[in-house]
Amino acid sequence: MYKIARITFKPIVEGLENIPDRIDEILAMLYKNGQIIDWIIEDHSPIFIATVNTTDDDSLDAKYYNQYIRKELADFEIKTEIVGDDALASDCCHCTEHSYYIFAIYPDLSSSPVICGDCGNEIPLTRMPYLYGEEEHYSILNFQRMYKAVDTLWMDSLSDRFTKRQLVDHKSELNRRGMEIRAELEKRVGKPVYYLLANPIGGWYDYEKNNQRLEVCPKCGGAFDKIDNAYADKVCHNCRLAFIVPED
Ligand SMILES: [Zn+2]
Ligand SMILES: [Zn+2]
Incomplete structure (x- = not known):
């Protein structure tokens, strides 16, 4: 907690x-x-x-x-x-083992973006290994800050086309950086780590257009696997991507 x-x-x-x-x-x-x-x-x-x-x-x-x-x-x-x-915080993960992880930036949260696949709670960064030979969690926290800045611009509609593409397109600079950190995390923890791709993008602005239901992985066209986690519904195991795909 x-x-x-x-x-x-x-x-x-x-x-x-x-x-x-x-x-x-x-x-x-x-x-x-x-x-x-x-x-x-x-x-x-x-x-x-x-x-x-x-x-x-x-x-x-x-x-x-x-x-x-x-x-x-x-x-x-x-x-x-x-x-x-902290009255507004939910409990964090206390599992001793994790069978997989989700790397998910939530614009409203400033806490750890690393989610335990088993209990679905955040794992404090103090329990995660350092990346890229750093002696701190700068890469993850810096990415979190950058992602949130882009999301704020999208939500405030200051630059729709640029920011939306950064958030939803797996080929965008932002998501490529996130997936690079994901790969480094996976190397360090030795278990699958999935990167949450914000597609559908959520929110009520232009709802139909921004909340299309994904049927297959947008990166490889492959089928999803269903997972039981509070932070994501489906994953593409090959691309190590996670998605929020609400049930009908
Ligand atoms: Zn856990
Ligand atoms: Zn895929």
Whole structure:
């Protein structure tokens, strides 16, 4: 379950400068490392307290720190405390094994885009391996941010043709990047990972045109396999694509 937590920062080195900025940078590192989602910092000089959204009970544990966080935290004494559950969050995955995964960017969610195939819940990024030799989850989080930006432009109708193609066409730059990350994820976890292709696109704008029912995989023309997951209904096993195809 996503939690609200407090992190208290007490400087332990004399003469530290720009302390709020330093703490903000550390929190940004924790975000890029999949440990927190967002944050605000209270000034109680010389102590600073950050209230954060974190991804699970143990997500702030030092065992998840990367070398950058460890280095920056050497100047502070920190204390972490879980305050309570995030009332708007659903529970995250607690499975020990996953038979497959779905990589799905949901425009309304800022949490993990990696979904467990077995329980259908999000897997906190702290429990996912790093990609491309990074020591953080920057590639996934950066892609999530970019995808959401494109989706916002589509929903706000600022650039219909460009943004719609980016979202629904498996050949678009956006989806090609997503599928590249999917392939890297699959290499790291050793289980099938499906990329959720937003086709039909959903929403009420020009409903008939934007919500055509897919009968076959738009990439290879092959038949779908049905899956039992809250985030997708059908997959193309060959193309490793997942789709939301509502039943009639
Ligand atoms: Zn699970
Ligand atoms: Zn296919």
